[in-house]
Every structure is written in C-alpha cells, then in structure tokens.
Amino acid sequence: MIHRPDPSPPKRNNRLAALIVLGMGLIAAAFASPAAADAKLDAWIEGLWPEAQAAGVSRATFDKALRGFTPDLKLPDLEIAGRPSNDARGQAEFTRAPSEYLDRAYLMRLAATGKDLAAKHKATLARIEQELGVDRYSVLAIWGRETAFGHHKLPHDAINVVATQAYLGRRKEMFRTELIAALKMLESGVPRSLMRASWAGAMGLTQFMPSEYFKHAHDLDGDGKTDIWNSIPDALASAASQLKGKGWVAGQTWGYEVKLTREADCGYEGPTQERPIAEWAKLGLKRANGKPWTDAQLALSAYMMSPAGGYGPSFLVLENYKVIRRYNMSDLYAVFVGNLADRIAGGGDFVTPWGGTGPQKTRNIEEIQERLMALGYDVEKIDGKVGSNTRKVIGQYERANNLKVDCWPSDAVLDHVRKTASRESPR
Numbered sequence: 001m002i003h004r005p006d007p008s009p010p011k012r013n014n015r016l017a018a019l020i021v022l023g024m025g026l027i028a029a030a031f032a033s034p035a036a037a038d039a040k041l042d043a044w045i046e047g048l049w050p051e052a053q054a055a056g057v058s059r060a061t062f063d064k065a066l067r068g069f070t071p072d073l074k075l076p077d078l079e080i081a082g083r084p085s086n087d088a089r090g091q092a093e094f095t096r097a098p099s100e101y102l103d104r105a106y107l108m109r110l111a112a113t114g115k116d117l118a119a120k121h122k123a124t125l126a127r128i129e130q131e132l133g134v135d136r137y138s139v140l141a142i143w144g145r146e147t148a149f150g151h152h153k154l155p156h157d158a159i160n161v162v163a164t165q166a167y168l169g170r171r172k173e174m175f176r177t178e179l180i181a182a183l184k185m186l187e188s189g190v191p192r193s194l195m196r197a198s199w200a201g202a203m204g205l206t207q208f209m210p211s212e213y214f215k216h217a218h219d220l221d222g223d224g225k226t227d228i229w230n231s232i233p234d235a236l237a238s239a240a241s242q243l244k245g246k247g248w249v250a251g252q253t254w255g256y257e258v259k260l261t262r263e264a265d266c267g268y269e270g271p272t273q274e275r276p277i278a279e280w281a282k283l284g285l286k287r288a289n290g291k292p293w294t295d296a297q298l299a300l301s302a303y304m305m306s307p308a309g310g311y312g313p314s315f316l317v318l319e320n321y322k323v324i325r326r327y328n329m330s331d332l333y334a335v336f337v338g339n340l341a342d343r344i345a346g347g348g349d350f351v352t353p354w355g356g357t358g359p360q361k362t363r364n365i366e367e368i369q370e371r372l373m374a375l376g377y378d379v380e381k382i383d384g385k386v387g388s389n390t391r392k393v394i395g396q397y398e399r400a401n402n403l404k405v406d407c408w409p410s411d412a413v414l415d416h417v418r419k420t421a422s423r424e425s426p427r
C-alpha cells in the first residue's frame with residue numbers, strides 16, 4: 001500500500017476568512033430570509049381571503065384559522081428549493097412490493113374484525129344498502145383500509161396540512177380548493193380539535209377530504225350533525241355516498257381473480273385492454289376458483305389487473321373497481337378494498353399466492369421505462385414506478401423477444417433492453 005501524506009491544512013488566514021464568510025451567511029439566513037419568507041407567507045394568506053370570503057367564510061374564522069400558520073416542512077410531497085422532491089408515498093428509492101401492501105395475514109385480521117362489525121352494525125348497513133345502493137362489505141372494507149376501523153390515530157391538524165400543501169406542495173391548486181373547503185367546515189361549526197388528518201388532509205373514520213365533506217357527508221343517524229369522526233352510521237353512510245357519487249353500480253362486485261393463459265398473459269394488463277368478459281373467455285381466461293362464467297358475467301366489460309405481474313394473483317376488474325380507485329387513485333388500494341370486501345363477505349382468499357417480487361430500485365425501473373420508450377413501446381411516463389402500464393409494456397417486450405412473460409422490471413429485463421438498445425443503436 002502506498003503511503004500518501006495528508007493534504008496540507010489550509011493556511012490559517014484562509015480558514016479565518018472562510019469562517020467569517022460562513023458566519024455572515026448564517027447571520028443573513030437567520031435574519032434576512034425568515035423575514036422575507038414571512039412577508040411572502042403573509043401575502044399568500046391575504047391572497048386567499050377573496051376566495052374564502054366568496055365561499056362564505058367570515059373574516060373572524062379566516063383570521064383565527066390562519067393566525068400563526070407555519071408550514072410543516074416535514075410533510076411529504078412538498079416542493080422546496082434545494083431539497084429533492086419527496087414522493088407522496090415515500091417511494092424515493094424503492095417501490096413497495098405488492099405482496100407487502102396486499103399482505104394476506106393483515107387482510108385476514110381486518111376481515112375478522114370486519115365480520116364482527118358487520119353483525120354489530122347490521123341495521124345501519126342495511127339502511128345504507130337500501131338508501132345508497134352500496135353493499136355492506138364494500139363500505140366496511142373502505143373503513144378497514146382507511147383507518148383500520150378507527151384504530152389509526154391521525155397525526156396532523158387538517159388546516160395546517162392542507163395550508164402547507166397549498167403553499168408549498170406539488171399539487172398547490174388542488175390543495176388550495178381543499179383549504180377553502182376546510183375553512184368552510186370551521187365556519188359551519190366543525191370544531192378544529194376534531195379536524196385531525198392524514199398527511200394529505202383526509203379526515204374522519206373513512207378519510208374524507210374537506211371538499212368531499214360538502215359533497216357527500218351524510219347525517220344517517222339523524223341527529224342534525226354530520227359527524228364523520230364519532231358517528232359510525234354517519235361515517236359509513238358518507239363513504240357510501242361518496243362511492244355512489246363516483247359512479248358505484250349497485251348489485252355488482254369489483255372483480256374476479258382469474259388464471260392467466262399463454263394467449264392472455266400479463267402483457268394484456270390495464271384499462272387500454274378493456275373488453276367484454278366473453279372476449280377474455282375466448283382467450284382462455286377462467287375464474288381462479290374454478291367456477292364457470294355466468295352469462296351475466298360474460299356480458300360485463302372488464303380489464304386485467306396483475307399487481308405483481310406474473311408473480312401473484314391476476315384479476316378481471318369491473319366498473320366498481322374504477323369507482324374505488326376514484327376514492328384513492330391507486331391500483332393496490334383498489335385491489336385491497338375489493339379483496340377485503342370479499343373476505344368480509346366470507347370468501348376472497350387468493351387462489352394464486354403472491355410470489356417473490358422484492359422491492360425494485362426506482363432508477364432501474366426508470367431506465368427500463370426510458371429504454372422501452374426509445375424502442376417505441378407505449379410507455380406513458382418515466383416515473384420509476386411499477387404501474388399497470390409499465391407491467392403491460394414489459395410483458396409486450398418479453399413476448400416479442402421470446403422471454404419468459406412475467407411483466408416485472410427484473411434485472412434480467414434490464415440487461416436485455418440494454419443489449420437490444422445497443423444492437424439497435426446506429427453507433
């Protein structure tokens with residue numbers, strides 16, 4: 001080993017000069033920029049007033065709500081100069097494996113509680129089915145997914161969260177609307193102490209955004225108050241009302257687990273491949289539980305959903321799957337809620353087990369997406385996430401190149417697209 005002398009230390013006067021510059025910088029940061037930031041924040045708050053006023057919020061409510069507002073810089077999904085944008089679901093480096101999100105043991109525990117609650121709230125749930133047309137199992141599944149039936153403690157003050165997101169978030173316009181709605185909630189008499197929220201501002205037992213509160217909150221127990229925090233009838237009816245408002249089809253389920261075939265592999269996943277179940281049946285798709293398709297089912301329109309590509313259960317999903325997805329824009333969420341509903345109803349166990357799809361490196365997924373896009377595949381966006389469209393195009397690539405079709409961004413696929421790209425490169 002070659003011995004290398006330590007680099008000589010900087011001369012004392014250089015170091016002193018550096019310290020002075022650093023000290024001046026710190027003083028400037030401590031005095032000048034917070035004041036500037038305060039002025040900017042004050043101006044932003046004042047800019048909200050005309051909208052709040054137009055929405056019927058009084059000046060007293062407005063001032064009280066936003067007095068002393070300090071953005072919560074620890075929230076996810078903010079855009080702050082000099083800080084890498086942190087993704088909403090904390091997937092900065094790795095994407096979460098579907099087997100982890102759709103953990104069978106957790107689903108079974110929730111389903112057991114859900115069955116008890118179905119019995120306990122039988123009369124309420126029957127009324128919800130009758131008045132709003134949403135089945136009891138789906139309503140309970142939303143409650144189970146959102147707050148584990150009220151067991152999740154919501155860590156944030158809703159006003160602070162939506163104001164922070166409206167001021168510094170990646171989706172400022174959307175949260176500005178939510179902030180005005182949250183101020184309206186205060187104006188209508190909802191106590192601020194009740195307005196505890198998730199990082200994204202969702203409140204109550206079934207996680208309502210402030211704007212949804214005004215559209216869909218429902219006073220089912222008839223005490224004159226719409227209480228999505230403490231009244232289980234109100235919270236469940238509000239969730240059902242929201243599903244109904246988003247297009248719920250009464251009397252229909254969300255989807256069916258299916259067995260894939262060579263003719264209908266996971267490369268057919270996603271809404272772009274939607275078709276009647278009769279056509280899927282012609283491609284050989286059968287229900288995983290072995291039951292034959294009924295004529296009524298064959299007439300329904302469905303698309304394929306394979307959250308783990310070829311390494312887990314696949315589903316044909318119907319209109320109500322899309323409705324659940326409108327409640328929370330995530331395929332894993334919608335499969336979770338649909339499956340939990342089936343389990344509370346007494347079935348629902350996965351026929352195909354979740355396989356060993358470990359967490360994937362975001363930058364590897366991005367590279368696969370970039371390379372497939374360059375090769376002319378229908379990649380919607382380069383986001384480093386394993387969404388249904390990414391799985392579909394990987395499946396199409398694997399099929400076209402006589403690889404094992406597993407629709408998963410494995411290292412083997414990455415190696416293969418790198419070689420394909422270099423073969424097709426003009427260099």
Ligand SMILES: [Ca+2]
Binds near residue numbers: 220221224226231
């Ligand atoms: Ca009530």
